[in-house]
Amino acid sequence: MADLILHHYAGSPFSEKVRLVLGMKGLAWRSVTVPALLPKPDVVALTGGYRRTPFLQIGGDVWCDSALMCKVIDRLAPEPPLYPDALTGSAEIVAQWADTALFWAAVPYTMQPAGIAHIFAGAPTEHLKAFRDDRAAMMQGVRRPTLADMGAQLHTYLRWLEQQLRDGRTFLMGDAPSIADVSVAQSIWYIRRAPPVAAVLAPHELVCAWYERMQAFGHGTSEPMTSAEALDVAKRAAAHVETRVADGEPHPPGTVVTVMPTDYAFDAVAGRLVGSDADEVVIARVDPRAGHVHVHFPRIGYQVKAAQP
Secondary structure, eight states: OOOOEEEEOTTOHHHHHHHHHHHHHTOEEEEEEOOSSSOOHHHHHHHSSOOOSOEEEETTEEEESHHHHHHHHHHHSOSSOSSOGGGTTHHHHHHHHIIIIIHHHHHHHHTSHHHHHHHTTTOOHHHHHHHHHHHHHHTTTOOOOOHHHHHHHHHHHHHHHHHHHTTOOSBTTBSSOOHHHHHHHHHHHHHHTSHHHHGGGTTOHHHHHHHHHHHTTTTOEEEEOOHHHHHHHHHHOOOOOOOOBOTTOSSOTTOEEEEEESSSOOOOEEEEEEEESSSEEEEEEEETTTEEEEEEEESTTEEEEEOOO
16 A cells, blocks of 8 residues: 555644544554644645645645545545445535534534643643634634534534434444544544543543544554655655546636635635546646645535636
């Protein structure tokens, strides 16, 4: 198998989701720690400006967004499957809910003062201010519920999950784990990082027991790699994953397009279109340090537009 390079940092919830997938699959991977805050010059060299964490690299191909990354890992290592045939569609629907509604209740709720005191314990005041400023810039133009509203939503979501497990199933969708489990687990993991806030989990014994089963998968086997080494891997890549622009797609091959998230962190990445279908869009770009890179994005949650001349 080609070397999997995960660009992540320890406290990133979506990184934890991907790390759990690597653990479920029992995979070996290279670990590049990226900055949590801007500036991120090595990240920009590989992604063209996509600033979210994590992203996955294989040679000169870079996959953005954990939803797409999980599909790539599952194709490379199909056992155990993240998308069992018997759960086609249903597990992915739950996963999308977990990546959006559950995530945006759980993580901001955890970042209340009592949670911040634990998550940033020992960090200098300047770092905390820089983190707040960085995330405020990412969320500019986005409206979020109040803390009270998030708490009410989170209580409801946890009750739903508890009900899902009440029939004695081992995992959320049945006897085997799926993409639904790892997507939900990232939010529970983040809440548990702040013990005063994690009290919200206590009434939900089945959810807590399920999470322990998820945590037992671990993270596979990782080996540290520097960002400079990862850039060199990209620059030395002799080929890219085969892609094509499917019939009926709105932009022909070679069109210069921009790709941008539609929910937050509205940083557009520009490149020449080399792949487009119902699942992903792929752009080619050239960077002085990363060389010829193909950057992959999912179609769901992203806007693709022809670049202005």
